[in-house]
Amino acid sequence: MLQNIRDNSSGIIAKTIVGLIAVTFVITGVNFFSGGDADTIIAEVDGIEITQRQFLNKLERERRQLVSVLGDSTVIDEDLLRHSVLNALIEEAAATGYSEKLDFGVTDLLVDNLIVGLPQFQIDGQFDVKIFDRALAQMGMSRLSFREELKRDLIEYQVKGAVETSTLVMPSEVERLNALQNQKRSGELLVIKSDQFLSGVSLAPEAVSNFYDAKKSSFVTEESVILEYVLLANDDFRDQVSVTDEALRAAYETEVEQSANESERRARHILIASAEGALDKITDLKAQIVKGADFAELATRHSDDIASKDTGGDLGFVPKGTFAPEFEQALDKLAINSVSEPVKTQYGYHLIELLEVRSRPVDPFEVSAPRLREDLMERETDRMLSDNLEEFSNMAFSGSLEDLKSLYGVQIQTTEAFNRSTASGLFANDDALRRVFDGALYDGELNAEVFEVEPGLWMTFRIKEFKPKAIRPLVEVRDEIADRLRRQKAIDRAKKLAQKVERHWQDGRSGLPKGAEALETNPFSDLDRNGTDLLSRDALSVAFAASAPMDGKASTLVREIANNEVVVARIDSVNFNAGPIADNNLKSALTQLKKNQEGSEFWSVVTTTLEVNKR
Known part of the structure; x- marks a missing residue:
């Protein structure tokens, strides 16, 4: 029956089905949680409570996501994670409170429409409750908790969207960004690989044990x-069940008997969504119909039900109880080919015409049997x-x-x-x-x-x-610690040599100082951000992170990059004459950057002015 409704429904029918699905959220919304009704309040933001359950659920999801990315739970800073999760919940609560002050909101209908429309919860384009429940179980969420979190997210997006749409980018800002983005630099780079120092690194006998004693907490395993x-x-019981031909025939006969008592109605409607003047407009349309105007033509031209207006408002054959209660009550009173007075529902005002009534059709036994x-x-x-x-x-x-x-x-x-x-x-x-x-x-x-x-x-x-939980014994982690200490000593030596090169260049001398003569530098001229095949992206970033030269004196920068390498850069000159703006994406990028910055500043002001009470 539900499949028939899905196949034949549109417009207001679809909305009603969503409403029915919403009821199942309420009825069975706690199917994945158990325990007492009480839930400890851990923080309050302007009267909006944050519960321990909310915190623990979000904490667990964030932890799982980090593990899936990092592959190792031991590298997660638990204190930092807990702090980040609590701050995220405070910001969500701040958005909810601020949205109420702005009279922003999200209807349950919108949230439910979004849920049933998500491809992740569908089979062959249709919402499937088993897939929905399975996905929520994997996330550790109930139906209601998922629905409420989605609603909070939508409200937060609304408020942030209002801030973002107020962002302005001036032409002069785009010009400055164009000059920075397309600048060209000349100078010299030296990449020092720390691995070359490993063979010369030695550790004191007590170094490993001292590090272990000082950092024991980082070697704790989880339960x-x-x-x-x-x-x-x-x-598991299927092999114990046998469906006889007699039982099958009896089930079919029962369905035939039920169909004789169940009628389906075909109707069409015109919807004028709730707004100022909606009742006057629907009343005028009724007057036009009484004078002989074609119902289907008026529906096509005026109906706000975008799903049915192109078919003249036709809603197809559906069983009783499909529509909103007010709609159903009006339909019950109509004779075939008669049109109702304006009917008010939560969606607006309707004119309804009853077109046909029939018994619910039943497929032949051979089709229905499987x-x-x-x-x-x-x-x-x-x-x-x-x-x-x-x-x-x-x-x-x-x-x-x-x-x-x-x-x-x-x-x-x-x-x-x-x-x-x-x-x-x-x-x-x-x-x-x-x-x-x-x-x-x-x-x-x-x-x-x-x-x-x-x-x-x-x-x-x-x-x-x-x-x-246990601290891994020293014998198990000794080699790991020794390798870490040796690599850190090698990096320290690479940094020390890089700083020596930097001082050499700062003094205005060319070439490389004593101890670095065997290394090879990478001179560059008019280098842009696209770089060359001779430089890694990380090394290139150091060249563009260094400040511009001042008063004719080169600037320098030392920075550690990936692969245990240290880069020292010398910038002799910078050319900011980028020419006309050729990249249309530049303004979009700058706009997004300003949105992020202004949004961050806005939420900083909002959260600092709210009364946040952590317990």
Whole structure:
């Protein structure tokens, strides 16, 4: 039935379906969180509360994203991450508070339309709730929390957009940027590779142990687990279900009987969206229809329902209960080919004409049979899953995974070792992680309480191996520390030599000083930002980061770059005569830069003037 509505719906029908989907968010919006109703307030921004759950959820998502990029959770600065997440939540709250002062807002309908329209949640162009739930589970979010976060993001974009659209770029600014962007520089570069000093680096006997003692906290491993687990879903009962021809025929006859009592109506409408003068306009259109004007022509010319106006307002055949309640009530009172008085709904004012009424059509048995067979199979396996869950849970509580395998035929699966940051798949959502890292299960004596890890998929697990937080022993990290110290000493030597070269050049001398004679420099003349094949992008950036020469004296700069290299640059002259502006993207780039700068300044003012209370 829902598929038929999707296929035939447009305009206001589509909006109504979105509304129905919104109801499911409210009804089942907490399907991935459990625990008490109380939630600790950790900060308040002008009366807008930030809860511990919000903070922990965002923290976990940001941590996972960093791990996916960096590949190593040990390099994450946890204090910096927590500080950044809290500041981000404060800025979101500031945007929400400021948007209320500006009377900005985002309707639930807009948010729901955006959700059902996201390709990530669709199959063959249609919203699929199972894909939606699976994606949210992987993000560790509930339906309502995702919806609310999306709404906050949209409000924040609105406020930031208002700031960005006020940004102005003057022609003189573009000219200055053009001169800077297209300048040409002449001078000399020296790239010093620190690896050449490694062979001459030695460490004091106590250097490694001293570094280890001072930095022990950086060698702490996270708690990690290896799990054995089993899953139970309705598919596990499919081989126990047989759909007979008699049951199939009975289901078809029931559908035929129901269709006889279910009618579908075809209607068309003209929508005038809510605005000043909307009622007067719709009343005038009704008067024109009464005088003989063509309904379809008026709909095409005047209707604000862009999805149906091109078909003369035709909404197709749909079952009762599809439209907004006011729309349905007006339609119930209409005779075929009659037109309603103006009808007010949340979308505006409508004129409605009832065109046809028919019994809901039913496909022949041969066409319906595969669908009905699958429906009956699904219904029966759902029933068996529901009937067996209590026993399955009791056995998980008092028995073993082997007992569950023996009785239900489920497979015992084993994970790789993982911690909170590296959890993936079914164990990546917050509810699963909370259950996995429950101290009562660490000894491996108990199975976890059976829980729904995804819609329709139930799990229990036992910890096969648990490793607590621990400082890696010195013997394990000795070589790692020694390599780090040796490389740092080599870089220090490279920097020292670079500074010697810099002083040599600052004194106005040519060539290279003693100790650097064997190195080869890279002289350049009228070099632009595109560089040459002889210079890496990092080395080129040093040449353009150095200040311009002053009073006829060359400028210099020393900087460490990638690959453990140190660059010293000498700039003898800079040519700012860039000529006419040829790059149309230059103004766009400058505009974006100013938007970012002014936006940052604006939010700095907003957040500093708000009352922020951290608890």
